[in-house]
Amino acid sequence: xxEYLLEMKNVSKAFPGVQALSNAQLQLKPGHVHALMGExxxxxxxxxxxxxxxxxxxxxxIYIDGQPVTIKDPMEALSKGIAMVHQxxxxxxxxxxxxxxxxxxxxxxxxxxxxxxxxxxxxxxxxAKLLKKVKLRFNPRQMEGTLSISQMxxxxxxxxxxxxxxxxxxxxxxxxxxxxxVESLFNIIEDLKNEGVAIVYISHKMDEILRISDxxxxxxxxQYIGTWEAKELTTASIITKMVGRELKNLYPPRENVPGExxxxxKDFTSINPKSFxxxxxxxxxxxxxxxxxxxxxQRTELMEGLFGIxxxxxxxxxxxGKELKVNRPKDAIDQxxxxxxxxxxxxxxxGVLSVADNISISSLKKYxxxxxxxxxxxxxxxxxxxxxxxxxxxxxxKTQIQSLSGGNQQKVIIGRWLANDxxxxxxxxxxxxxxxxxxxxxxxxxxxxxxxxxxxxxxxSEMGExxxxxxxxMVMCDGKCTGIIDGKGATQEQVxxxxxxxx
Amino acid sequence: MTAAKIENxxxxxxxxxxxxxxxIVVLLVAVSFVVGFTVPNFFSWGxxxxxxxxxxxxxxxxxxxxxxxxxxxTDLSAxxxxxxxACIAGVLIQRGDYTGRLFKGIPEMNMWLVFLIVLVVGxxxxxxxxxxxxxxxxxxxxxxxxxxxxxxxxxxxxxxxxPIGGFQSVYTRLITGRxxxxxxxxxxxxLFVAVVFGLFFWFLYNKTCxxxxxxxxxxxxxxxxxxxxxxxxxxxxxxxxxxxMYAIAGYLLAAKSGGASASMGMxxxxxxxxxxxxxxxxxxxxxxxxxxxxxxVLVFELLKIVLQFLGVNxxxxxxxxxxxxxxxxxxxxxxxxxxx
Numbered sequence: 001x002x003e004y005l006l007e008m009k010n011v012s013k014a015f016p017g018v019q020a021l022s023n024a025q026l027q028l029k030p031g032h033v034h035a036l037m038g039e040x041x042x043x044x045x046x047x048x049x050x051x052x053x054x055x056x057x058x059x060x061x062i063y064i065d066g067q068p069v070t071i072k073d074p075m076e077a078l079s080k081g082i083a084m085v086h087q088x089x090x091x092x093x094x095x096x097x098x099x100x101x102x103x104x105x106x107x108x109x110x111x112x113x114x115x116x117x118x119x120x121x122x123x124x125x126x127x128a129k130l131l132k133k134v135k136l137r138f139n140p141r142q143m144e145g146t147l148s149i150s151q152m153x154x155x156x157x158x159x160x161x162x163x164x165x166x167x168x169x170x171x172x173x174x175x176x177x178x179x180x181x182v183e184s185l186f187n188i189i190e191d192l193k194n195e196g197v198a199i200v201y202i203s204h205k206m207d208e209i210l211r212i213s214d215x216x217x218x219x220x221x222x223q224y225i226g227t228w229e230a231k232e233l234t235t236a237s238i239i240t241k242m243v244g245r246e247l248k249n250l251y252p253p254r255e256n257v258p259g260e261x262x263x264x265x266k267d268f269t270s271i272n273p274k275s276f277x278x279x280x281x282x283x284x285x286x287x288x289x290x291x292x293x294x295x296x297x298q299r300t301e302l303m304e305g306l307f308g309i310x311x312x313x314x315x316x317x318x319x320x321g322k323e324l325k326v327n328r329p330k331d332a333i334d335q336x337x338x339x340x341x342x343x344x345x346x347x348x349x350x351g352v353l354s355v356a357d358n359i360s361i362s363s364l365k366k367y368x369x370x371x372x373x374x375x376x377x378x379x380x381x382x383x384x385x386x387x388x389x390x391x392x393x394x395x396x397x398k399t400q401i402q403s404l405s406g407g408n409q410q411k412v413i414i415g416r417w418l419a420n421d422x423x424x425x426x427x428x429x430x431x432x433x434x435x436x437x438x439x440x441x442x443x444x445x446x447x448x449x450x451x452x453x454x455x456x457x458x459x460x461s462e463m464g465e466x467x468x469x470x471x472x473x474m475v476m477c478d479g480k481c482t483g484i485i486d487g488k489g490a491t492q493e494q495v496x497x498x499x500x501x502x503x
Numbered sequence: 504m505t506a507a508k509i510e511n512x513x514x515x516x517x518x519x520x521x522x523x524x525x526x527i528v529v530l531l532v533a534v535s536f537v538v539g540f541t542v543p544n545f546f547s548w549g550x551x552x553x554x555x556x557x558x559x560x561x562x563x564x565x566x567x568x569x570x571x572x573x574x575x576x577t578d579l580s581a582x583x584x585x586x587x588x589a590c591i592a593g594v595l596i597q598r599g600d601y602t603g604r605l606f607k608g609i610p611e612m613n614m615w616l617v618f619l620i621v622l623v624v625g626x627x628x629x630x631x632x633x634x635x636x637x638x639x640x641x642x643x644x645x646x647x648x649x650x651x652x653x654x655x656x657x658x659x660x661x662x663x664x665x666p667i668g669g670f671q672s673v674y675t676r677l678i679t680g681r682x683x684x685x686x687x688x689x690x691x692x693x694l695f696v697a698v699v700f701g702l703f704f705w706f707l708y709n710k711t712c713x714x715x716x717x718x719x720x721x722x723x724x725x726x727x728x729x730x731x732x733x734x735x736x737x738x739x740x741x742x743x744x745x746x747x748m749y750a751i752a753g754y755l756l757a758a759k760s761g762g763a764s765a766s767m768g769m770x771x772x773x774x775x776x777x778x779x780x781x782x783x784x785x786x787x788x789x790x791x792x793x794x795x796x797x798x799x800v801l802v803f804e805l806l807k808i809v810l811q812f813l814g815v816n817x818x819x820x821x822x823x824x825x826x827x828x829x830x831x832x833x834x835x836x837x838x839x840x841x842x843x
Contacts, residue, residue: 307729309728309729328728329728329729329730329731330731330733333730333731334731339729341726341729346723346725346726347723347725347726347729348723348726348729349723349726350718350719350722350723350726350727350789351722351723351789352721352722352785352787352788352789352790353718353719353722353789357715357718357719357722360715361715361716361719361727361730361732362730362731362732364712364715364716365712368712372710372711373706373710373711374709374710374711374712374715376710416730
């Protein structure tokens with residue numbers, strides 16, 4: 001009999017263009033809380049998805065009670081006693097709590113002895129018992145949609161518990177919980193520990209980790225760094241182990257000289273109390289301001305707020321010293337602000353339209369003859385200019401943008417914004433999902449824009465990119481700006497400490 | 504990659520490629536040739552004129568609805584709006600001495616003044632649709648399902664469900680007029696109306712900001728909004744233009760039929776949507792061309808005439824038309840599935 005309830009050994013997993021996991025491992029003891037830590041993109045979630053059967057491992061083996069097993073889909077994981085609470089919840093708001101918990105495995109009974117129907121009474125009785133077990137006081141017949149996000153999260157945990165699991169994976173379970181709810185979650189975890197359940201706990205909050213976990217496994221760049229007893233660790237030692245990587249010279253040299261302040265934001269606060277609040281910063285002419293933080297730090301939301309996609313209830317924006325009122329994207333665009341959105345697919349490209357249509361959509365008014373007729377030669381010139389300048393690889397300007405590679409799509413969208421000749425460019429994860437070669441090209445474009453005197457705000461979740469490209473770095477945590485540091489001397493430890501400064 | 508391949512081919516190669524991607528069109532053209540050489544009078548000026556007149560009015564309606572479809576919307580009120588326009592035109596254009604006049608109190612009106620009134624009513628209904636869809640964010644399907652019923656109700660109340668006839672002869676003569684004679688060379692005036700609007704829409708869709716914005720919204724509404732497109736106003740304009748097109752179609756239809764009634768235009772929205780879809784307007788948005796819409800509508804009208812010439816029981820028409828719609832869209836969607 002193995003000492004470990006579940007073991008993962010030599011797990012490797014590659015996605016197109018990136019090695020997400022290489023020889024990662026994890027060993028879980030029954031009745032222990034095992035914290036899994038690492039930066040954004042270290043491979044924590046990927047490893048868990050491999051365990052839960054969402055991803056197929058390229059290499060590696062899972063052992064349960066010392067016996068090798070294969071897990072090919074989540075149903076099989078559940079049947080083997082593994083349950084997972086996902087970071088992104090997928091509830092069905094218009095159905096009851098009971099139905100959400102028993103989705104896909106409704107208790108059945110036979111009507112008139114032969115017609116199979118859902119046994120609602122049993123389902124709601126079981127739900128009531130479960131909710132009591134996790135100390136939630138809801139009516140099982142209440143609509144899921146009437147709960148708050150954090151309550152839904154607790155229901156999700158109840159659902160995982162209901163599967164009578166032996167291994168429970170909690171992926172950032174406290175990100176939306178209040179302090180009281182966190183306490184009750186910890187009580188639930190304590191109960192489960194006593195029942196011998198092994199718990200994998202993924203979180204960035206150091207104090208929580210140090211408080212509830214027994215062991216800590218740290219990952220970095222898809223690799224296993226090590227496992228330590230939680231008692232032996234401190235916040236500082238965890239951060240050092242998480243970031244301890246050498247940064248290679250992957251970034252172009254920069255010749256930009258930051259000038260006077262162009263763009264200034266004061267006390268910017270969202271209408272949503274959980275989102276960005278009291279954020280103040282400024283950007284100079286020809287400066288690249290990197291914006292760092294963990295996933296969920298509300299960086300994207302802040303930028304979308306500045307651009308008028310999201311609403312704010314307080315705060316002011318100044319451009320060239322003049323106040324800028326932004327209620328919708330057009331207001332910002334007209335004043336010379338551009339936003340390269342985080343998700344190219346959902347808010348960047350218009351997939352079925354041509355490269356020419358995609359690149360010109362934001363600046364069409366410039367190519368009109370007699371104020372009405374679009375001059376297709378001028379549009380073609382715009383395309384060719386950008387194709388040459390940014391080395392965009394496309395068969396023709398009429399090609400559908402969705403058939404280009406991610407890097408080329410991104411260049412087209414950058415071209416779309418440059419056509420407006422903006423003073424301030426907000427780039428949200430400009431190199432996400434782009435292969436290494438195209439990444440360097442995009443860095444060169446960004447460096448060149450700064451050299452031309454544009455002010456660049458760049459959100460990035462890649463530590464190397466943040467340190468390698470920024471003149472100054474603003475770090476956010478949980479909706480607040482936790483610090484602005486100089487880019488030159490900044491270290492990964494400094495950024496990480498600011499990014500985990502929860503209160 | 505495929506685009507590049509097609510560009511490299513000669514004319515015949517391109518023709519084959521186009522034929523391959525529009526099988527239903529090829530099939531119908533082939534069928535009509537077979538019918539043409541086996542049934543007498545199919546290839547005749549009279550039949551051509553008939554086809555053109557029928558197609559012209561359907562084409563105007565389809566052009567109106569195409570904008571809604573390209574932006575992932577729809578317009579179920581199209582047919583009833585055509586009916587209302589026909590009834591308004593009919594009532595106002597009745598001869599002063601006609602005994603069955605619906606509103607005896609009003610004076611005989613100039614047909615162009617009536618045309619203007621009809622346009623304003625069409626624009627107004629379109630505006631209502633557009634405002635509900637763009638501002639209140641009610642899905643287009645539901646919005647226009649509602650206005651469809653409302654418009655029909657208004658039409659019934661207003662005409663008291665009575666058929667309307669006795670039009671001024673200038674009106675009917677002008678619209679059903681033609682160049683040439685029925686037995687010889689023959690082109691109806693409606694052909695020129697269709698050509699003018701076809702060109703106008705081609706220009707609107709390809710050369711103006713409005714057109715580009717429309718395709719952008721259909722391609723990705725969020726991206727369009729982020730790029731500074733005024734999506735609300737663009738959608739509003741699309742539905743107003745659609746309303747105006749239905750009004751024009753209704754005005755022409757009343758004259759062509761020589762009478763109007765509240766039931767006129769029933770089901771035309773579905774024919775128009777079917778025509779657009781057969782012509783390659785994508786139901787997932789962002790794709791669709793004016794020539795495509797024309798081909799779609801033409802194919803549909805051709806199908807009707809072919810069935811008529813073959814002496815098929817008219818009740819079967821619906822079955823065949825329905826099959827063509829489903830098969831056409833199933834084939835069309837296969838193109839996109841194969842690409843992924």
